[in-house]
Amino acid sequence: MKRPFADTDLAAFIAKRVLELRPKSQIDIAGEAGFVNANVLSMLKSGATKLPLDRVLALAKALDCDPKRLFLLAFQQQGYETE
DSSP states (O other): OOOTTTTSHHHHHHHHHHHHTTTSOHHHHHHHTTOSSTHHHHHHHHTSSOOOGGGHHHHHHHHTSOHHHHHHHHHHHTTOOOO
16 A cells, blocks of 8 residues: 655654553544544554644644644645745
8 A cells, every 4th residue: 555645744743742642542642633533543654644734733632742833744744845
């Protein structure tokens, strides 16, 4: 399976934050972020999918991170360059 977003900074950031938040599970984080499918977090970490911009605030809260940073990483993943 091709993972078009595997090499993005967002995928690396989410993977790192999930590890840092242990013992909190990925299922807990996905639920707090409002994802119906808990597998979405694994897909984001592996780069199989990109983070929808409308989910940034909820995921930032669940990951206990700066929403601005997460938004910028998600924005870059959309294919737009930031200055």
